[in-house]
Amino acid sequence: MRPALNLRTLVTVVLIAALVLLPLYTGLSGNRFLLTLFTRIVILAMAAVSLNLMLGYGGMMSFGHAAYLGIGGYAVGMLAHEGIDSGFVQWPVALAASALFALVIGALSLRTRGVYFIMITLAFAQMAYYMFAGLARYGGDDGLTIYKRSQFVAPVDLSNKTQFYYICLALLFGVIYLVWRLTNSRFGLVVQGARSNDLRMRAIGFPTYRYRLVCFVIAGTLCGLAGALLANQTDFVSPSIMYWTRSGDLIIMVVLGGMATPFGPLIGAVALLVLEEVLSGITEYWQIILGPLLLLVVLFARGGIDGLLTNLSGKASGQGRS
Amino acid sequence: MSGPGNHPMLRVQALAKRFGGIVATDDLSLSVAEGELHAVIGPNGAGKTTLIAQLSGQTTPDSGRIYFAGADITTLPMYKRSRLGLARSFQITSLFLDLSVLDNVALAVQAHTGHSFRFWRDARSEPELREPARAALARAGLSARADQPASALSHGEHRQLELAMALAGSPRMLLLDEPMAGLGPEESSAMVAMLRALKREVTILLVEHDMEAVFALADRVTVLVYGRAIASGTPDDIRANAAVREAYLGESEDAHV
């Protein structure tokens, strides 16, 4: 057990160090593209961390998590379009709108279980997609250009790419810490108990529905923050930010990196997005490789990278013993 | 009345439940006095588990009333009954297999310590959850296994853990659904000893197949057949009851060989 922990910890520490030092490298080498790519990775990792709270710890298999990226993003975009560009207004609105949407959708979809839950969360996310696509005032299908990033007080400047990267990274670590605290709190144990055995939780005296709902809302709200960041990064928001395949990508990140582990979604996000980048460098039709690859991972390498790390460590310790 | 207390802890009045054409509970009335160990026996399909399900709130009866400690709980949801002090164990082991043994019990303790919308403090280092949980594990004889995942326990230990969880909330009454199911002879007698130690301290409704255990433990016995109580009385009364022998005991001996 201990070596597995060490290898995973090693990978995590190296990854964090690399993320922290990245702007140094891109600054020296002048590779701006890498910084843009990793800003995006960090933001989507934050979305994956929020999904992990609900999917990994809570066992709620939502296929609509990208909706909150869209709502957070549109909160920024629509307010900016109306001339309100203070981040002190935009970001709280992004969080509140995501929380409200999650509350309504969660209250409905948590009445069901299993495959129903998957389909319903997907359907409601798609409803949000069509709703934004129907808003002609805000660009409809074509989306909305954001001419000015969210404004904060003096030293903070989101237009500075390095600064923006570090803000995203700091928020990501903040969210990871928050989720870690949550999952070890009384609340977190209730949510994990409900994942494990909901009937038993009710039998020992927990009204599990409301705990799951609160978990659903927290996860959605945190993802809304990621959405606000994403809109700032791309200076643009359109319905495609919340297209359902994006929800699928987030699930892949969580599963690939290790469900119900604090840093798993980050590892998964880096792995998936870097892999996409590499594959799309090889061929224009890169998804024809990614699709079957994903299939192979599901069929033959359950547990993704997380499982791989555990296996490798297991083998290493096995050899050590013999 | 041979029960030790006077006030009925649990009173069931004209309970009825059907699933489609099948009558699972048929005009059933029974009462369990405070401190009593009341056993419910009956052949397979007599509606024992359905009765537990209705008492615990997992299913709602079609008609009839259920009173617990004087309050009508017929339509109360499961978690509220548990909070009133009506705990149950499951016939098919129902645990949090991916959590540790101690976490399992600590959750049961936590359920009875106010709401759990506490988001920050590490629950695994809260003595007011951990200490009662350790005490309950000790009573169930599982202290040594506290830090193992629940999935690592043997079947017999799962049954002990079930009981520890039911006890952890200091319930006033336990609904035990076949706690001896699937246990070997040694494990069975350990469970009987444990239940005997609990007797008087907490009111128990025991649904059980194991006749030896029932007659050794019960103050009173109710016999269910096709959802109806065909007899109710002390173990001696039941042993002597001709209708019971005919309807049940004969068949049960076949089933148990």
Added chain:
Amino acid sequence: MTLFIEQCLNGLQFGLLLFLLAAGLTLVFGIMDLVNLAHGSLYMIGAYFAATFAAWTGSFVLGAVLALAATLLVGMAVEVIVMRRLYGRDHIDHVLATFGLILFFDEAVRLIWGPAGLSLSLPPWLSQPVQILPGMNYSAYRLAVIVVTLAVAGFLYVLVMRTRIGMLIRAGASNREMVGALGVNIKLLYTLVFGLGAALAGLAGLMQAPILTVQIGMGENILILAFVITVIGGIGSIRGALVAALLVGFIDTLGRAFFPDILRMLLSKEAAATAAPALSSMLIYLLMAVVLVVKPEGLFSAGNK
């Protein structure tokens, strides 16, 4: 009034088409307990096959028949190669694996047919409008679609309720072990059922092809409608799928046609123009929300299928 009748017929046609998709989805889920996100890909493939084969053979009908057979084969191949490894596993595995299939199929289609869409033109005898009421014409093709889908629905009903295979299908849905114990070749049964579901999706796709453009991603939007239908109708219930599909077909079609007018009566013209497109595309999801509140397990859940 004629507009209303026309829109009702459009709603009926769309609803029946959705039924073909939802029926396949719900059969596969009810019997194999498999969540298949790639169901929409089979719909897309059916449409591409039809456009290609019709161009090769020069005959719409022949092209359609070939496309149907080809989609059936693709479906069975997918079952043998991928799906049967997923039975009995977590739903999250189903979701990830079939999501991988979607990526693969979308990209394969782009590689083979290119990124631009195809179109499938109708033979003259189907592209003429026909008179259905005095003074009212309606698309012959849409009428043909209604007839074909009704025939397929009847076929499905007979298949599931009246034949030995159907009995196995119904038994499989409720009791896997029992079917196995009867000595039925369950592997083959599953391959056939999955193939049938694929063929239904393909049929829906190829029939929709002359009405819409054949393009990548066409299956994904309609898949989500099929999900909505399955949720409303109750998983595993063919009858529920039919009722829910018709409901969704009508509400979606009539909503898009008339809802903006209704809104205009209630709101200012400007507000109505802003809100109408967004709101009318949300109608069916609101229907789903209502069903969830009233009957979370669907209108015809497995108990009374």
